Amino acid sequence: MKNYEQYALEDFVQDFYFRQWALGMLDPKDNFWETWSQSNPEKRLLMEEAASMVVGLAFKAEEVDSSEISQAIARIGQRLHKPPLFRRKWFSYAAAVLLPAFIFMTLWVYLKDHSPEKGDEQVRLAASGPGWSTNESSEVITIPLSDGSMVKLSPDSRIRVDAQFGKINRMVWLEGEASFDVIRKTEQPFIVKSHNVVTRVLGTVFHVKAYDYDENVSVSVSSGKVTVQKTAEAPREEEAVAEMVLTPNQQAVISRKNDKIIKTLIDAPAILRQPDHYRHFTFNDTPISEVFATLEQAYGIPIAYDKEKLAKCNLTARLTEEDLFNKLDLICETIQVSYRITDGQILVNGPGCD
């Protein structure tokens, strides 16, 4: 046994066994430290001080639940077993590539005769090549890419993977609608081309909507960061017309006809991070600046307002159940202001409280 009689405060603080006791992490049946303190009453004060210090030096843990771990293992495993070309399983991979190609060729021959003229030269050219996969079913289908990224392709949508995919970059063409869950690879940006809109990411989850009949292309982000760029109609040298960075819960709507590119919010912004301080969005006579800061952090959306004007406003409310826009409605109603969404931000306007 260790010579605990000789221990100074510093030594107790460093002792793993003592630390566990101080943090209440020992087996309840283990009463070593209780017994020890009874037989060493002169050390009791020191133990108490050391225990408070251990508690004081405890760190706030970041929650990592078991589903997150198993997800990580699955993803790593997936990337570990990506198609080893010219080795086993090549046959099934060849089939996986050829089958959609065959389906597409059949479809294309059909479409060539039946579809009305296509508006976009670029897309028609791309679509005339092989390698497109079309979702002819009525449900979303999931397509794994060779780098481990996942594409969820909506019905009536098609996607083509670049033959050079994974060499310099990871490029796909999309017509219709799809969600992307992209594995991060810093050396190889993931690029989605849809009509004249180029979406570029390193690794993230996002959604692109680019139907042929739709005048707009929209891109929305669930996590990570995405760059959206509009190219010139004729793809001469991919000259950039406009570029925009999107963060989670933001959405870009890009007009195919003119140069308009609008940044807005998605319809139902998700909570990215539960608030640490005002748990469950419970506010009790809280200054409005802190209320807005809590929302900003939770949803990752900037809120702009006149700090001086609203300095005296407070809020008492519990906004656990409401979605973001209902939360804003209630807050604005309470402190008598209004809000609008501009350029992916929330702008609050009003006279303030007295």
Next chain:
Amino acid sequence: MQSPKTLKTANHLSQRHLLEENAPQIWLSFKQGNEDAFNELIELYYPAMVNYGLRFQKDRELVKDCIQDLFLDLWKNRNSVGDVRTPKSYLLISLRRKLLREVGRIRWFKEAPEVSDEYDFEVQFAIETYLINKEIQHEDLKKLKRSLAQLTKRQREAVYLRFYQELSYEDIADTMGINRHSAVNLVYEAIRFIKNNWIYP
């Protein structure tokens, strides 16, 4: 005397501590190409790595991606990875380096213009959250919070590695790129500082 269960902290320590005793065997088995052992390593160290990574980089997704890349590289290079004293410190060092490189690259790609130049080591002591949640006005605890805030960045990292990650001084030294003596000093200085400012002011 009752165990002072004032604060809720991660009880991952006690469970994982037992598993870690097997770490050297698991590591060996992984090096011989056993994929189950590889998965066990991930399971064992993933939470600690996420936690450590978030001290340098707040973007959780980025940290997770880096950890994935790191494990993939580890598997590919399993034959050339030398003997390590403890897998845990090896993984933490690698993650530290990788995050440093990665953040530099992103800045270059101008994807994240707001990334700061300096590497901060941010920790939140449980006591801060405790004070805020309970809206406690306890002078004593406030004094503790003030003292904790005065620790230097390196002291904080050393204390974190020692008391949260439960690394040995050798491993702390390796991870922070300093010698063992300095690692011991950083931790003892921090404890003494808190002692003098809080317990016996």
